[in-house]
Amino acid sequence: MTFPYNETVLEHFRNPRNVGSLDDPDGKATEGSPACGDMVSVYINVDQDTKKISDIKFESYGCASNIATGSIITELAKGKTLEEAKNITWKEASEALGGLPAIKAHCSVLAVEGLRSAIQNYEEKHGLVVGKEATTEEIVRKRLRRVMNPMKGLDMVATNLVKEVEVKDGVIRVSVDLPESHQFAASIKEEAKERLETLWDVKKVIIEFAK
Amino acid sequence: MTERTIYLDNAAATRLDEAVLEAMKPCYFENYAVATSEFGYSQGLQARETLAEARTKIAAALGAEPDEFIFTSGNTESSNLALKGVAKSLGMQNGRRMILSKIEDFPVLHSARVLEKQGIAVDYLEVDGEGLINIEQLESLLRDETILVSIQHGNQEIGTIQDIAAIGQMCKRRKVLFHTDATHTFGRVPIDVKKINVDLITVSAHTLHGPKGIGGLFVRKGTPLSKIMDGGFQEFDLRAGIENIPGAVGFAKALDLITAEENLRLQAMRDRMIAEVFKKIPLVTLNGHPVQRLPQNANITFHHVEGESITLHLDMYGIAVSTGSACFSRSLEASHVMMAIGGDHERAHGSIRFTFGRYNSMEEIDFVVDTLAKIIEDLRRISPLGKTGGASNDISVQ
Numbered sequence: 001m002t003f004p005y006n007e008t009v010l011e012h013f014r015n016p017r018n019v020g021s022l023d024d025p026d027g028k029a030t031e032g033s034p035a036c037g038d039m040v041s042v043y044i045n046v047d048q049d050t051k052k053i054s055d056i057k058f059e060s061y062g063c064a065s066n067i068a069t070g071s072i073i074t075e076l077a078k079g080k081t082l083e084e085a086k087n088i089t090w091k092e093a094s095e096a097l098g099g100l101p102a103i104k105a106h107c108s109v110l111a112v113e114g115l116r117s118a119i120q121n122y123e124e125k126h127g128l129v130v131g132k133e134a135t136t137e138e139i140v141r142k143r144l145r146r147v148m149n150p151m152k153g154l155d156m157v158a159t160n161l162v163k164e165v166e167v168k169d170g171v172i173r174v175s176v177d178l179p180e181s182h183q184f185a186a187s188i189k190e191e192a193k194e195r196l197e198t199l200w201d202v203k204k205v206i207i208e209f210a211k
Numbered sequence: 212m213t214e215r216t217i218y219l220d221n222a223a224a225t226r227l228d229e230a231v232l233e234a235m236k237p238c239y240f241e242n243y244a245v246a247t248s249e250f251g252y253s254q255g256l257q258a259r260e261t262l263a264e265a266r267t268k269i270a271a272a273l274g275a276e277p278d279e280f281i282f283t284s285g286n287t288e289s290s291n292l293a294l295k296g297v298a299k300s301l302g303m304q305n306g307r308r309m310i311l312s313k314i315e316d317f318p319v320l321h322s323a324r325v326l327e328k329q330g331i332a333v334d335y336l337e338v339d340g341e342g343l344i345n346i347e348q349l350e351s352l353l354r355d356e357t358i359l360v361s362i363q364h365g366n367q368e369i370g371t372i373q374d375i376a377a378i379g380q381m382c383k384r385r386k387v388l389f390h391t392d393a394t395h396t397f398g399r400v401p402i403d404v405k406k407i408n409v410d411l412i413t414v415s416a417h418t419l420h421g422p423k424g425i426g427g428l429f430v431r432k433g434t435p436l437s438k439i440m441d442g443g444f445q446e447f448d449l450r451a452g453i454e455n456i457p458g459a460v461g462f463a464k465a466l467d468l469i470t471a472e473e474n475l476r477l478q479a480m481r482d483r484m485i486a487e488v489f490k491k492i493p494l495v496t497l498n499g500h501p502v503q504r505l506p507q508n509a510n511i512t513f514h515h516v517e518g519e520s521i522t523l524h525l526d527m528y529g530i531a532v533s534t535g536s537a538c539f540s541r542s543l544e545a546s547h548v549m550m551a552i553g554g555d556h557e558r559a560h561g562s563i564r565f566t567f568g569r570y571n572s573m574e575e576i577d578f579v580v581d582t583l584a585k586i587i588e589d590l591r592r593i594s595p596l597g598k599t600g601g602a603s604n605d606i607s608v609q
Binding site for chain 2: 005013014016019020021030038039040041059060061062063064066067104107181186187
């Protein structure tokens, strides 16, 4: 019998590490996607001098790969500097778990984003970030790199699903190289919209599919 | 994995009854001939009779004549034939329309989607919070161009049973054909085509401890229907292909083995499951109608936790169930049924469907509830939802 999850993933799923929240944390964030439904909250405490993550906890409202990734990401980040922790990728988390099913990438990428957002939250609170920049095609593509292509387990930009991006007067138009009737079209559309609608200067997001 | 398995996904498939297999065996080893025309050889004539006997039995269970029931490969094919066969027979031009409920199973929904591309307009009926359609809304959608109404008898996920007698009456009055998908009610909830005005009924053996790969379609005499798969002239020239005689015999036997007592026993398991879950686990919602529901179906949302996590934990105890969570589905979309009754992902996300069958026991139900109570408690402990000051404020719990 081939089980979709390996023993390491199942072990982290059954006994997740660093579960819970921190009282009055230095940084915290919740990442969630109604398209999939999963949510992850990440809490961090940071050593002011070394800028290292001294404590980290997570909570998950998600499926097995979401829980397992939350668990591994806390192990990977603990003791790392903020810069090091920021650069932990989904791929590294997935590798540390011995591999995750491609179709589950979009559920597990949330934990990685949760960690980055918690760091961002810390940086914002401590005046470490620069001001708002206007949304460009590049920023849109960067955000779309967080939307997973469930067929490949890689994001929709890397897998060439994004044909065209246009940003004009607060309206983003993205052409996706998939027919609208495709098995994953609805899920990709919902997730892409969600990633882009939070941009501060965007009024409308239009996702178009191939004819 | 544990030694013990508790299978509570009987809406997806059922364990074959040994008696069904025994009834089928002669069709594989003794007379394996295909049914011939009445001028064929002995074995073929014998096969023909065997098939006719099975047909007569199943048709009788619906109150139908033998020549009003055709065998198919299962409910998917039956629903495809019902929708596409009617459209093909009556034509797809002139603004022709069909009406379906939003919670139909995929064979009906996706057949309609294909027909939409070919020119049929499809109207989708809303359902209420318990999964029932509104008969007045149905009436308001009926137009002169409407050729077919397709509304299921019992829902595959939440178990809600529609009032097909009332729908049938309405269709008769408005002279519109009526198809109902009875995959989950056949054998479990009575249907009599002499009392109910229905023109086409989809049924299947796989939900009844019968073999997979055999189902059927009731076609009332005079119903305009064209075959959609070409080949020979089998099944009154409505379904080409070698008859699945072992399947047909197995289907008839499976139906034969269902008793009123068994249906009451399934209903008692369902009621116990629901009562015990509500007693032992907080923050739960019953999905579907409380009374007008399949005797073998319970569907419950466990708030603040995700369905695939629940099913995976249950699997470690050997318990098989399914969920309406997007994480579990092949398209990564939350169940369209759960979305139609509540419209929110959270309710779909933590929903678990328990469907009972002949080989389940009350003792299993108790074990499942106790196991669930532990799993839900553990998963809620790691969930960011439902904690004071947490992200739970925007999640409404009924």
